[in-house]
Amino acid sequence: MKYAYYPGCSLETSGAAYDVSTRAVANLLNLHLVELDDWNCCGATEFFSQDELTASAVVARNLALVGPDFDQLVAPCTACYLNLKKTDHLMRGDKKMSDKINEALAAGGLNHQAGRVQVRHLLDVIHADVGEAAIRDKVVRPLNGLKVACYYGCQMVRPFNDVDDSEQPTKLDDVLAWLEAEPTHFSAKAYCCGGHMTQISEPQAFELIRRILQNAADGGADMIACLCPMCQLNLDAYQSRVNRHFHADFRMPVVYFTQLMGLAFGVERKKLGFGKEIVAAGPVLERKLRTLQQVG
Amino acid sequence: MIAMPTDQRGMAFLDEVIEEVPGGERLLHCLQCGSCSGSCPNGPDMDYTPRSIFALIAAGQREKVLSSNTMWCCVSCYACTTRCPQNIPITDVMYALKRISLREGMATGTDAPALAKTFTGLLERYGRSFELGLASRYYLFNKPLSMLKMGPLGFSMFTRGRMSLTPTRIRQLDQLHAIIEKARQLGGAT
């Protein structure tokens, strides 16, 4: 199984643990992820707030860079995923816009034929293309006893509603169950993490983060598994600020689902980016997973 | 008959918004049911909730809408969009309102436009960007005091190798610039 891989800017820095764990897990699962050569930033939500045509052309450059040997482009970041998918969708539905975008691309010697490349989120590829049997087959260190709140956030499930349910999605819960972890009841699983609001209006963002942490804690979760670097950043790096703001005492590690997959597949923790999270996951993992105390 | 306020091009505000959004004609079908406002996590902080904004747009209240903080509170969670019984692309309408408001210089009282400009500035300079570097740069240039408050957070991100000082630069930056320049000529704003 061969895919073009679009890591996105966050995975180069703040979300590096997502990138290393994705590559480690993909190797073991025979998912051949080939990084898109010279990809550019997708513009997040910021570019679309300023100029739609330019924002779309910037995104489309990435679609145009996907070589003829590939027909699928995989993105682990949900914001990148949505921008890539939305732009292709826009071009398919709006001929005039599509022509303008291609005219802009032509100035750089490129062209994108809308619909040629299918944009996929990493979780969808792992759930649908790899699937239960192949994943269970790789588990050498089952995660029994680990209670995980599976957090999806917004942009993988909305607005397209095609990969999973837009309000109560289940695919990440499935994957965690295949690793023999215990997905908890977590009704806030597709609530908004606040996005860039942490950088604009903190009190507003803090309340959004609080309700997610609270709901995960109420469901008895040991940690949160997430699938987006922005969500991870908000829930993890801002957790102590949220505690201070609300006089709360959350100590909820937030890790990427690919890190937990790697762990269950027997990969060493430091090769999966563990330790980069601000709220340490190590102590909880060691307490819950007895096998970890003997190995690494 | 009540005269509808219009923009410089003599176009009713509702039409102006519709023209700016792919699928914007759906706005004509708003039922004022309020599902969007009830779904919005940021509703309480908005000057007008999404439902009220659509009523104001229909009433031609251009200035009220464009100078409000509503669209700048929107974080693109799409909760409203998937719940709207009339399939109105609400999140895209919010993006459109941001663009019109920026163009008209009516975005005041919010830091969101500064953040957006800093972010796209980085993108144009390097072809890449990043989250926290973006924050530090943003805070450095716009809000030195917030940067100080952020200190320990930035520090712990840095020591964990999660923050760098500049983004990586793409190889074919000239190509990206040519695309951006052409797109702007073709009708994008600057």
Ligand code: SF4
């Ligand atoms: S949910 Fe849709 S129909 Fe209902 S008020 Fe909002 S925009 Fe109008």
Ligand code: SF4
């Ligand atoms: S997309 Fe924006 S307006 Fe709609 S519910 Fe989310 S924050 Fe509110």
